[in-house]
Amino acid sequence: MENTQNAIQVELSLQILSSDVHSMSAAIVPSAAWRLVWALGTMKNENETVLVDGLCQNGAKALNVVDLDIGYSGEGSKTIVPASGKCRIEVVPMDNLSAQEAVEKIRKHLDSYGFADIQVKLCWKVFSEAFSRACSQ
Numbered sequence: 715m716e717n718t719q720n721a722i723q724v725e726l727s728l729q730i731l732s733s734d735v736h737s738m739s740a741a742i743v744p745s746a747a748w749r750l751v752w753a754l755g756t757m758k759n760e761n762e763t764v765l766v767d768g769l770c771q772n773g774a775k776a777l778n779v780v781d782l783d784i785g786y787s788g789e790g791s792k793t794i795v796p797a798s799g800k801c802r803i804e805v806v807p808m809d810n811l812s813a814q815e816a817v818e819k820i821r822k823h824l825d826s827y828g829f830a831d832i833q834v835k836l837c838w839k840v841f842s843e844a845f846s847r848a849c850s851q
Contacts, residue, residue: 720806720807720809720840721804721805721806721839721840722804722805722807722813722816722817722836722837722838722839722840723780723802723803723804723805723836723837723838723839724802724803724805724816724817724820724834724835724836724837725800725801725802725833725834725835725836725837726750726753726754726800726801726802726803726820726824726832726833726834727798727799727800727801727832727833727835728746728749728750728798728799728800728831728832728833729746729797729798730744730745730746730749730797730798730831731743731744731746731795731797731798732797733797734785734786734792734794734795734796734797735794735795735797736793736794736795737793737794737795738793739795740795743795744795745795745796746784746796746797746798746799747784747785747795747796747799749799749829749831749832750782750784750799750800750801750832752829753824753827753829753832754779754801754803756823756824756827756829757777757803757820757823758777762775764776764777765823766819766820766823767819767822767823768808768811768819769805769807769808769811769816769819769820769823770805770806770807770808771808774806775806776805776806776807777803777804777805777806778803778804779801779802779803780802780803780804781801781802782799782801783799783800783801784796784799784800784801785799802837805820807819813836813839814836817834817835817836820834821834
């Protein structure tokens with residue numbers, strides 16, 4: 715994190731199916747994994763340019779995926795199409811943005827790309843040494 719005076723962490727999550735299904739159904743059921751990956755792909759491009767309007771100053775490491783929790787991660791393997799997924803992103807927003815305004819810009823961006831089904835939740839923020847946590851772990 716380059717600017718710890720002004721950083722937030724946001725959780726993106728979605729639940730598409732009531733439970734995981736066997737991967738042989740992958741061609742006919744939606745995948746939370748792919749849906750989340752596609753949503754993330756609209757937020758930053760391969761040149762490190764942040765694509766969420768007004769969120770960050772480009773040129774800085776202003777948007778970073780810090781956690782990705784999709785599918786089965788236990789011992790061995792399991793062939794599934796994940797019913798749900800979540801990730802956390804760290805954002806260093808423009809200096810004039812509050813944490814809530816940054817979350818609203820992310821929400822608006824996701825909605826504009828057809829990802830209204832993805833939940834957006836502020837997990838923590840660091841603004842002028844004030845630190846707070848909201849995500850449950």
